[in-house]
Amino acid sequence: xxxxxxxxxxxxxxxxxxxxxxxxxxxxxxxxxxxxxxxxxxxxxxxxxxxxxxxxxxxxxxxxxxxxxxxxxxxxxxxxxxxxxxxxxxxxxxxxxxxxxxxxxxxxxxxxxxxxxxxxxxxxxxxxxxxxxxxxxxxxxxxxxxxxxxxxxxxxxxxxxxxxxxxxxxxxx
Ligand SMILES: [Zn+2]
Numbered sequence: 001x002x003x004x005x006x007x008x009x010x011x012x013x014x015x016x017x018x019x020x021x022x023x024x025x026x027x028x029x030x031x032x033x034x035x036x037x038x039x040x041x042x043x044x045x046x047x048x049x050x051x052x053x054x055x056x057x058x059x060x061x062x063x064x065x066x067x068x069x070x071x072x073x074x075x076x077x078x079x080x081x082x083x084x085x086x087x088x089x090x091x092x093x094x095x096x097x098x099x100x101x102x103x104x105x106x107x108x109x110x111x112x113x114x115x116x117x118x119x120x121x122x123x124x125x126x127x128x129x130x131x132x133x134x135x136x137x138x139x140x141x142x143x144x145x146x147x148x149x150x151x152x153x154x155x156x157x158x159x160x161x162x163x164x165x166x167x168x169x170x171x172x173x
Contacts, residue, residue: 002117005027011027012034013029013034016030018030018031025037040121042075042076043076043109043121044074044082044125045073045086047126050146053148054147055147055169056144057146057157058072058094058143059141060142060158061140065158065159068156069157070162072144074089083101087101095136100127101125101127101128102127103125104168107124107164108120122161149166
């Protein structure tokens with residue numbers, strides 16, 4: 001019961017309760033004719049590998065999926081490029097400087113936040129960083145670890161989209 005049609009009851013423009021879900025991805029207000037679409041939000045996830053080929057996984061500090069393993073990343077801000085977003089998020093979460101990045105693949109996700117389903121398109125990027133010298137966990141992660149690909153416990157990963165991005169990276173190498 002977290003999907004938009006379960007939660008949204010009133011037109012966000014005029015406040016009318018005559019706000020009708022079309023059965024797929026939009027609502028129409030019968031009072032003011034406002035047409036509101038449920039679009040996918042863009043998010044980014046970084047695959048960062050050390051010189052032993054181990055992948056950098058973070059621990060989520062907050063719900064949803066608090067304590068689970070994740071790739072570093074986050075939501076793309078309005079009017080931000082995805083490439084800028086991944087550089088910003090890696091700096092914010094880990095204090096790492098991305099020097100180059102390469103697109104891997106994207107996968108959809110349903111991210112439940114504040115009891116509300118946010119549909120996302122998670123873009124995976126393979127990122128090189130300047131160095132790991134001044135790395136530390138901050139922002140919305142509680143820690144990090146480097147894990148060999150064959151040692152990753154996929155049941156500990158926070159979402160299918162992140163599992164899929166890691167597996168898409170494995171196919172590249
Ligand atoms: Zn309205």
